[in-house]
Amino acid sequence: MIDLRSDTVTKPDEAMREAAHTADVGDDVYGEDPTVTELETRAAEAVGMEAALYVPSGTMGNQIAARVHTDRGQEVLADRKSHVVKYELGGFAQHADLQVRMLDADRGVPSPDQVAAGYVAEDLHRPGTGLLCLENTHNARGGLAIDPDAIAAAAEAAHDRDLPVHLDGARLFNAATALDVPATEITAPVDSVMFCLSKGLGAPIGSVLAGSSEFVERARRTRKLFGGGMRQAGIVAAPGLRALENVDDLAIDHENARRLAAGLADVPGVTVRDPETNIVLADVSESGLETETVVDRLRERDVLANPMGPSTIRFCTHRDLSREDVDRALERIEAAIV
Ligand SMILES: *Cc1c(COP(=O)(O)O)cnc(C)c1O
Numbered sequence: 001m002i003d004l005r006s007d008t009v010t011k012p013d014e015a016m017r018e019a020a021h022t023a024d025v026g027d028d029v030y031g032e033d034p035t036v037t038e039l040e041t042r043a044a045e046a047v048g049m050e051a052a053l054y055v056p057s058g059t060m061g062n063q064i065a066a067r068v069h070t071d072r073g074q075e076v077l078a079d080r081k082s083h084v085v086k087y088e089l090g091g092f093a094q095h096a097d098l099q100v101r102m103l104d105a106d107r108g109v110p111s112p113d114q115v116a117a118g119y120v121a122e123d124l125h126r127p128g129t130g131l132l133c134l135e136n137t138h139n140a141r142g143g144l145a146i147d148p149d150a151i152a153a154a155a156e157a158a159h160d161r162d163l164p165v166h167l168d169g170a171r172l173f174n175a176a177t178a179l180d181v182p183a184t185e186i187t188a189p190v191d192s193v194m195f196c197l198s199k200g201l202g203a204p205i206g207s208v209l210a211g212s213s214e215f216v217e218r219a220r221r222t223r224k225l226f227g228g229g230m231r232q233a234g235i236v237a238a239p240g241l242r243a244l245e246n247v248d249d250l251a252i253d254h255e256n257a258r259r260l261a262a263g264l265a266d267v268p269g270v271t272v273r274d275p276e277t278n279i280v281l282a283d284v285s286e287s288g289l290e291t292e293t294v295v296d297r298l299r300e301r302d303v304l305a306n307p308m309g310p311s312t313i314r315f316c317t318h319r320d321l322s323r324e325d326v327d328r329a330l331e332r333i334e335a336a337i338v
Contacts, residue, residue, distance in 0.1 A: 002329045003304045004260075007171075007200040007253070007278060007318035016203065016239035025234035028054075029224070035234030039241050040208070046244060047172070047193050048184030049210035053219050054237055056228050058083075058170045061194035061209040063091045064222045065166040066131060068215060069192070072097035074130030077118045077158075079105040081140040083168055084133050095226070099127065108138035109150045112157035119161050132158040135168040136175045136186060140308070143171070143257075143279025143316075145178035148185045155189035167193040170207070174200055174277040177250040191215065200250050200278060202319050203243035205236045249319055253278040256317040256326050263330035264315075269337055278317045285311040287337050297336035303329050 003009045012020070026032030036054050044052035055061045062084050066076060076092055078085050080102035084092065092098040101118050103110045110118070115132060122128025134154060136146040155165045167187060169175070172195040176183040187193045192211035197203035209219055223229060230236075257275040264272040264280065269287025272280060284294050291307035298305055306314045317326070 001302045001304065002321065002325050002332075004315040004317070004321070004329060005304045005306045006316045008198060010200070010202045010318050010320045012204045012239050013202065016242045019238035019242045020235050023234040023238035025232040027231050028233045029229040029231060033232060033234045033237070035241065036237045039237040042241065042244055043208040044210050046183060047169075047187045047195065047208075047210045049187065049193065050213045051216035052208050052210035053216050053223060054233065054240070055194075055207050055209050055223060056205065056230065058168070058194055058196045058198075058207040059088050059091065060223070060226060060228050061207045062088060062133075062166070062168050063095045064209055064219050064226060064228075065192045065194060066092050066098060066133070067096040067222050068218045069164045069166060070096055070098055070130035073127050075099050075101045075120055075127055076131045076133055077101050077103060077110065077115060077129060077163075078133040079103055079108045079110065079135065079138070081108060081138070082133065082135045083139055083170065084135075086140060098130065101129070107144050107146060107150070108135055108141045109146045110154050112153050115154055115157035119163065129161070129163055132163050132165045133168060134165060134190065137171040137178075137277050137279070139170065139279065142273055142281040143174065143275060143277040145175040145276045146186075147179060148181055148188070151186055152189040164191040165189070166191065169193045169195045171196070171199055171277065173247045174250050174254070177247070178254060178277045197240040197243045200253055200318055201243035201246045203240045206240045246319065250278070253317045253319065256321060256323060259323065260315055260317060260326050260330065263326070264333065267334045267337055280315040280317075281308070282313050282315065283311050284313060284337065289337065294337060298333060301332040301336055303332045303336075
């Protein structure tokens with residue numbers, strides 16, 4: 001099976017299993033798990049924040065951030081195709097009593113003018129805006145690596161209005177790798193950032209939410225509220241620590257994505273955008289086939305991919321896929337479509 005659905009399908013390697021096996025652990029709700037503490041310290045450093053919190057999932061990290069940054073009833077500004085809008089079950093409404101004001105942002109990052117226009121000042125009739133949420137890489141728009149300048153400009157427009165900024169950086173290190181900048185340059189203008197250990201970095205479980213010490217202290221209580229306080233979590237944090245050493249390998253995934261895209265571009269009926277990171281969006285509408293049909297035919301040939309709407313299929317490269325797998329997948333995709 002060649003699984004191109006997501007980088008979340010990566011399985012822990014031997015080094016990660018060994019790390020889990022030998023991890024020094026304690027009760028992390030009491031703050032006594034040395035492995036979790038080490039992960040939080042190293043993760044905070046990696047994103048240039050004062051402190052960090054280990055969380056079970058990226059979704060929980062984003063939800064905690066929204067809850068901590070805002071007051072109930074406020075608005076959140078976010079791109080209409082962002083993960084927090086599309087794929088978190090409306091969690092901002094459920095967990096923090098927020099309403100989202102969606103922006104249609106070029107490349108998924110709102111311009112300063114869009115932030116200004118979307119901002120609502122609190123008065124007798126209006127709830128007030130409480131947060132700007134950004135995303136990098138931008139998943140649904142095709143794994144776009146958002147330039148630090150664009151993040152900084154949006155963040156400045158928000159800060160001018162006393163709005164905090166949260167970055168959904170599930171694939172932050174893919175963005176940093178693609179742009180060849182330190183992750184800290186991308187995160188410098190924002191107040192909090194979430195990144196996933198469980199995607200391209202290859203850990204089995206877990207994400208990190210980072211920010212100021214005060215923010216993380218409040219986030220720790222909210223994590224408990226959301227049921228995310230874990231006990232001997234060092235068992236899963238240890239592979240997460242190993243995962244932080246896999247950042248350099250993301251460049252290989254990006255190379256494989258470019259190889260996949262170049263091959264797809266040669267398949268009749270397929271239009272493909274140049275990938276910026278490890279996500280390839282292929283439009284199959286000119287083949288005359290529905291995406292569901294293509295995905296079913298691929299499955300029959302032991303290739304897995306995710307349909308994204310009626311015309312687009314998402315392919316995602318990751319560390320459990322070799323260059324040869326990409327070539328084999330391409331042969332089967334061509335056979336399925338032509
Ligand atoms: C995967 C993803 C998340 C959520 O992470 P989970 O660990 O799956 O909950 C959030 N934002 C983006 C952009 C993602 O791609």
